[in-house]
Amino acid sequence: MRWKRKRLLFRALRKRRQLQVVHDRTRAIARNDILLFATIRNEAERLPYFLKHYRDLGVDHFLVVDNGSDDGSAEYLAAQDDVSLWQTSHSYRLARFGMDWLTWLMIRHAHGHWTVTVDADELLIYPDWPRRDLHELTVMLDHDRRRSMGALMLELYPKGPLSAQICERGQDPTEVLSWFDSGGYTTKYQPKLDNILIRGGVRSRMFFAADPSKAPTLSKTPLVKWNRRYVYVSSTHSVLPRHLNRVRGPQASGAISGVLLHTKFMHTVVERAAIEKQRREHFENCDLYEGYYDGLIGDPVFWTPESLRYEGWQQLAALGLMSDGRG
Amino acid sequence: MSVGFILLAHQNLDRAAQVSGYWAQNDLPVVLHIDAKAEQREFDDLKASLAKFSNVRYAPRRNCGWGEFSIVAATLDAARLMLDEFPEVNHVFLASGSCLPLRPAAELRDYLAERPETDFIESVTTEEVTWTVGGLDLERFTLHFPFSWKRHRRLFDRFVDLQRRVGYSRHIPEGVEPHLGSQWWCLTRKTLAAILDDPQRQEYDRYFSRVWIPDESYFQSLVRKHSTNIESRSLTFSRFDNQGKPHVFYDDHLQLLQKSDCFVARKIWPHANLLYRRFLGNEMKALARIEPNPRKLDKVFVQANLRRTRGRAGRRMQSRFPMHDLWAIQKTCxxxxxxxxxxxxxxxxxxxxxxxxxxxxxxxxxxxxxxxxxxxxxxxxxxxxxxxxxxxxxxxxxxxxxxxxxxxxxxxxxxxxxxxxxxxxxxxxxxxxxxxxxxxxxxxxxxxxxxxxxxxxxxxxxxxxxxxxxxxxxxxxxxxxxxxxxxxxxxxxxxxxxxxxxxxxxxxxxxxxxxxxxxxxxxxxxxxxxxxxxxxxxxxxxxxxxxxxxxxxxxxxxxxxxxxx
Structure with a gap:
């Protein structure tokens, strides 16, 4: 595993040439700042709320790689005071889904900082988040001598067909995408990476009933106190060295964990699915995902009478989807 | 005869003011000690809101750190002030800014008036103590602790180890019998005055300033020298979780707190508006003559702690994936x-x-x-x-x-x-x-x-x-x-x-x-x-x-x- 880590770090070193600086404001980063890393492509719809959410959480600086957006995302980001922007038009898939680029930026800028690594459609929440921002949370994690916090990706969807309801730019997506699957997640321990693999949820229910082992992984480790020797392995599902994946609590009780609200299924997802199917830039085995894209293009209804309406972190904690670390 | 309150607060002064106001208004004198670290503006607000009461005093502000002697020193200052300024006070009750009275002031006064000679202080010999987290009990009195347990845990542990290995032991001054107990007590004027005016006090203060967490041992030990009638229990209801941190009460503990029949509870979450409204309002339930009974609630806390250490049965998640045999006992929920x-x-x-x-x-x-x-x-x-x-x-x-x-x-x-x-x-x-x-x-x-x-x-x-x-x-x-x-x-x-x-x-x-x-x-x-x-x-x-x-x-x-x- 150590060699794997070194190989990935080296790989990031090589790929650094693919990045072009658009706006480098990293000088402004102060010692205890919380940083956010993301790769984006055509996210103009989501970015305003995305930035607002994480600013409210206390993120001090955003480091973003723009992978060839043509909808004004880059211009929007470049105009923000707390965003440093890089651009590349190279293949997202060949850069390990953007991870190589981010790894390089993290080697350079994230050492010693608490970092959030997410996609533009992921909103991180955790117990007590509206009152306790990331600075407070990380003080607590430091105090418990933890360097990482795990999160479950919770997929939100609207009531009715996906394209029927429109989420305005800057609007809180949970107002439109307010439903989720409360149960039906399966966990599996992976000794090799010492992490826990969680699958299930609405995408698994809708599209992967034929082959559940191909369904997307929902466990992530988005919050890490970074060291320049660390590296994410596949997306943010697992990190090396392995001890960072140990987000479980001692004994049977839980450590604190969060939820990434996944806002992928906005009205735009239907047309995007058609584009992504053409681009073939997502996932290792593109062919397996043909059915998935076809399903999305068909504008399906995810909602069932058993779906729950999202009401806040207390609800998710009571359901056992996140943990306040008290068992 | 009356009861005086010493209130130690360092943050959320608005709540401290609210609680002090409640006691002052019910003719129970209050001496406040506000940590020197608290903001001056907040302190001014507090003073302004309590200005209408003639029975409120302020002890000189000290900078208090967790587990340091400064807390004891502040308490001693406040106690001196209380005894000198309010001669009618017969019992002095030590409380914190996050305490909340659960029963009407008059009931507490009557309860203590019936027991004019009794000192309510949890005071347990070090051999009997079961609750110390970290395992230091008698050694609190016999070792040196120059490093902060909160900030430099490793140095702290190493130094304790070192002293154990070389067999170092401090001399305990005469008259001090090592006892430990809850920081929150209620002592009679007689006992408190005896502690304050003890001819050996300087020696004791010097000694205790090097003891670890003296606020849990200073009064608890010295009361054994001066008091004749100790009830070894605290009138303040508080519980600790398995990590040794105080349990915080929220709005949803209302029913539980009502059932406890205790006089004062800590620690209350500062934003628990319902609790503050309910217990500081006029509608407080009269329970005259009922003995405080914290045991009623212990079951709840034992369960909560069990759940923290053993986990919720039947649930696996990212952060909750038990890996050992314990899980084999119960699998589903x-x-x-x-x-x-x-x-x-x-x-x-x-x-x-x-x-x-x-x-x-x-x-x-x-x-x-x-x-x-x-x-x-x-x-x-x-x-x-x-x-x-x-x-x-x-x-x-x-x-x-x-x-x-x-x-x-x-x-x-x-x-x-x-x-x-x-x-x-x-x-x-x-x-x-x-x-x-x-x-x-x-x-x-x-x-x-x-x-x-x-x-x-x-x-x-x-x-x-x-x-x-x-x-x-x-x-x-x-x-x-x-x-x-x-x-x-x-x-x-x-x-x-x-x-x-x-x-x-x-x-x-x-x-x-x-x-x-x-x-x-x-x-x-x-x-x-x-x-x-x-x-x-x-x-x-x-x-x-x-x-x-x-x-x-x-x-x-x-x-x-x-x-x-």
């Missing part, structure tokens, strides 16, 4: 029943059971074609899909999720040799499972089917082998499930006790008379069928010793539905 063979024998078993018990009775959850949820639902509680593949991807997670998602409802389901068997091991090892098996009942639908006999014979042999393997697991000494086994023959012989067992198993408390029984399928000629299987060379042992019933009038009446017992 709630009890449930599994029925094997019952639907083969009774045509309306599911509806009958549901009607009789109110439980949710599913069909074959592990059927090959998919999960047969109750009422044929395709997506059940918590969006569980009935798809066979999704279920078989991780059958135990499927069952754990079903039980987790339907908490509060009792779940039952059918199982049999025609189902996916992967879950069998899990069922046997789960102590929440209550498994009722009628072996050989699978033969009944075969008997009714129109299949060609050769095929029936093959299917029967397969089912029997599957069932035998399953039953063997259930009989293994490692099985934790409650298992009840009958052969088909035994069951048909006397079905009533079996049905009664089924009902009792679901709800042991309620005694349910068997007033209505499910409809048994027609078994006329079944004995003949079993004989025929035997004649074909199979040994249907799981059916049991079934009577050959085609001799007219011999056994049939007994199998017919039953008299009401």
């Amino acid at each position: 709630a009890p449930y029943s599994v029925f094997e063979g019952f639907t083969d024998l009774f045509s309306n078993f599911q509806t009958w059971l549901e009607k009789r018990t109110g439980a949710r009775v599913h069909g074959h959850l592990f059927g090959k074609r998919g999960a047969e949820f109750v009422d044929g639902a395709e997506v059940y509680a918590g969006c569980l899909s009935s798809s066979a593949k999704l279920r078989d991807y991780n059958p135990r997670a499927f069952l754990e999720n079903l039980l987790w998602n339907t908490q509060g409802e009792y779940q039952c389901f059918q199982f049999g040799p025609a189902d996916r068997q992967a879950i069998g091991n899990f069922l046997a090892s789960d102590q929440n499972a209550r498994i009722h098996v009628i072996t050989g009942a699978w033969a009944v639908p075969l008997f009714h089917s129109n299949m060609e006999f050769g095929r029936i014979r093959r299917v029967a042999a397969r089912y029997q082998a599957i069932e035998a393997a399953h039953v063997e697991k259930l009989r293994s000494p490692h099985t934790r499930a409650q298992v009840k086994l009958w052969t088909l023959a035994e069951f048909v012989e006397n079905p009533m006790p079996v049905l009664q067992t089924v009902l009792n198993g679901i709800d042991p408390g309620a005694s349910r008379k068997l007033t209505e029984v499910p409809r048994l399928v027609d078994l006329q000629g079944f004995g003949r069928f079993v004989q025929k299987l035997k004649n074909e060379g199979m040994n249907p042992h799981s059916v049991g010793d079934f009577p050959l019933d085609d001799i007219p009038g011999a056994k049939t009446p007994r199998i017919k539905p039953y008299a009401i017992s």
Whole structure:
């Protein structure tokens, strides 16, 4: 595993040439700042709320790689005071889904900082988040001598067909995408990476009933106190060295964990699915995902009478989807 | 005679002001010590809001650190001020800014007036103390602690180790008997004055300034020298969690706190508006003459701590994935029943059971074609899909999720040799499972089917082998499930006790008379069928010793539905 880590770090070193600086404001980063890393492509719809959410959480600086957006995302980001922007038009898939680029930026800028690594459609929440921002949370994690916090990706969807309801730019997506699957997640321990693999949820229910082992992984480790020797392995599902994946609590009780609200299924997802199917830039085995894209293009209804309406972190904690670390 | 309050606060001064105001208004003098670290602006606000009371004083502000002598020094200052300024005070009550009175001020005054000589302070010899987290008790008095436990834990631990190894021990001054206890006490004027005016006080102060966490030992030890009447308990209700941090009370603890009958509780979350409104308002419940009884609540805290250390049963998640043996004791979060063979024998078993018990009775959850949820639902509680593949991807997670998602409802389901068997091991090892098996009942639908006999014979042999393997697991000494086994023959012989067992198993408390029984399928000629299987060379042992019933009038009446017992 150590060699794997070194190989990935080296790989990031090589790929650094693919990045072009658009706006480098990293000088402004102060010692205890919380940083956010993301790769984006055509996210103009989501970015305003995305930035607002994480600013409210206390993120001090955003480091973003723009992978060839043509909808004004880059211009929007470049105009923000707390965003440093890089651009590349190279293949997202060949850069390990953007991870190589981010790894390089993290080697350079994230050492010693608490970092959030997410996609533009992921909103991180955790117990007590509206009152306790990331600075407070990380003080607590430091105090418990933890360097990482795990999160479950919770997929939100609207009531009715996906394209029927429109989420305005800057609007809180949970107002439109307010439903989720409360149960039906399966966990599996992976000794090799010492992490826990969680699958299930609405995408698994809708599209992967034929082959559940191909369904997307929902466990992530988005919050890490970074060291320049660390590296994410596949997306943010697992990190090396392995001890960072140990987000479980001692004994049977839980450590604190969060939820990434996944806002992928906005009205735009239907047309995007058609584009992504053409681009073939997502996932290792593109062919397996043909059915998935076809399903999305068909504008399906995810909602069932058993779906729950999202009401806040207390609800998710009571359901056992996140943990306040008290068992 | 009156009670005076010393209030130590360092943050959330608005709450401290609110609580002090409550006492001052009820003619109980208050001396406040506000930490020097608190903001001047907040302090000014506090002073302004308490300006209307003539019985409020302020001790000189000191900079207090956790577990340092400065807290004791501040308390001593405040105590001196209290005794000098308010001669009518006979008891002094030490409280913090996050304390909240739970009973009316007058009740506390009366309670203490009846016990004018008693000092309420938890004071336990170091040998008896069970609650110290970290394990330091007597050593608090005999070692040096120059490093902060909170900030430099490693140095702290190393230095303690070093002193232990070289056998270092401080000299304890004469007159100090090491005792520990809660920081929050209520002492009489006599005792407090004796401690303050002790001729050796300087020596004691110097000594205790090097003791670890002196606020839990200074008064607790010295009171043993001066007091004659110690009640070793605190009038302040507080609890600590397994990490040694104080338990914080929120709005939803209202009922609990009301039940405690204690005078003061800590620590209250500063934003618990409901608690503050309820307990500082005029509507406070009068409980005159009831002894404080914190024991009533201990059960709740023991449970909470257990859950913290052992986890919630039946839930696995990113951060909650128990890896060790403890988990083997309990796997799912709630009890449930599994029925094997019952639907083969009774045509309306599911509806009958549901009607009789109110439980949710599913069909074959592990059927090959998919999960047969109750009422044929395709997506059940918590969006569980009935798809066979999704279920078989991780059958135990499927069952754990079903039980987790339907908490509060009792779940039952059918199982049999025609189902996916992967879950069998899990069922046997789960102590929440209550498994009722009628072996050989699978033969009944075969008997009714129109299949060609050769095929029936093959299917029967397969089912029997599957069932035998399953039953063997259930009989293994490692099985934790409650298992009840009958052969088909035994069951048909006397079905009533079996049905009664089924009902009792679901709800042991309620005694349910068997007033209505499910409809048994027609078994006329079944004995003949079993004989025929035997004649074909199979040994249907799981059916049991079934009577050959085609001799007219011999056994049939007994199998017919039953008299009401």
